[in-house]
Amino acid sequence: MFSDAEAAELYDLLNPWDPARFPGDAFYADLLTEADSVLDVGCGTGAMLHLARRRGHTGRLMGIDPDRAALDRARHRAGVGDAGIEWVEGTAADCPPRADFELAVMTGHAFQFLVGDEELRASLAAVAAALRVGGRFAFETRHPQARAWEEWNPADAADLTGPGGRELRVWHEVESVTGGVVTFTGTTATPDGTVLRVDRARLRFLEEAALDALLHDAGFTIEARYGDWRRGPVTAASREIVTIARRR
Structure with a gap:
């Protein structure tokens, strides 16, 4: 047998969070640095928020995820400089309303686990409600x-x-x-x-037009759209759809 706790530890081994090595991690690390408060939706084992705190982020940091074993690992890996990170068990649709976050993120293609149209609509509405007006939502999805x-x-x-x-x-x-x-x-x-x-x-796997329609209906406007982690445009060869949306 292979326990849920072991699976959470294995996830970290397979997916280390390191902005110095991985362009996608660096992309999000830059956004976190600019924001005074961050909601990590689908935070998993919390590696991104822990690193942000250790690197000097002094604002509010919250991670939400439905995987209890992953959240347990997030809580128990805390070390020096990790104080004050909030961990919440729940799905994207459970994001706290009126939480006044400046930035929400979904990394590691977590957005793609939102499968049904109603699940997508409820999740995007909840993320929007957790952001202040003008707050940003950054995420990526693999280009179909x-x-x-x-x-x-x-x-x-x-x-x-x-x-x-x-x-x-x-x-x-x-x-x-x-x-x-x-x-x-x-x-x-x-x-x-x-x-x-x-x-x-x-x-x-959503096409851009369908994705943008869902975002618009949830109260977002598209601020930026990239086809790679170096902020290049979406092309016929792009493997990613990287989106920064702003709450209206």
Whole structure:
């Protein structure tokens, strides 16, 4: 067996937060530096907010996530300089209303876990309500034209040393692609292929026009749109849709 707590620790190993190494992390780190208060929607294990606090962010920082094990890791990894970060268990639709945040973010393609239209509308409305007028919402979603799901298969398994020094093999496999929704599994196994855990998830791949309509209906205007982490335009070769939206 592979516990939820171990899965949260493994997530950090597979997805280290490091603005010095990863352009996407640097993109968000710059936005956090500019904002006096930040709401991290789908914060996971809290690595981004912890680093922001350690680097001197003195304003209000809040992370919200439905994964209890991830939030437990976020709370217990606190060290010197991490005081005052708020951790809330809940979905994007549970964002606190009238919270007056200057910036809300969804990193790590967390936005794509909002699958149904009603879920998207409720989540965007809640994010807007948590922001002050003029506040910004920054997030990214994989561009459907890149068909990223075609790269998710057992042949691309990652071998690594996991929690407790256990040797692990991790891979993803697509089950179906229907109407812009990709259903896939993530498998954690031993190197010989003995399966320890299988997690199933769905991701929504939205075109720009559909995304912008949802944002407009929720009370946002598009401030900036990029096709890569260096703030280049969206092109026919872009793999990302990076959005900064401002609350009206």
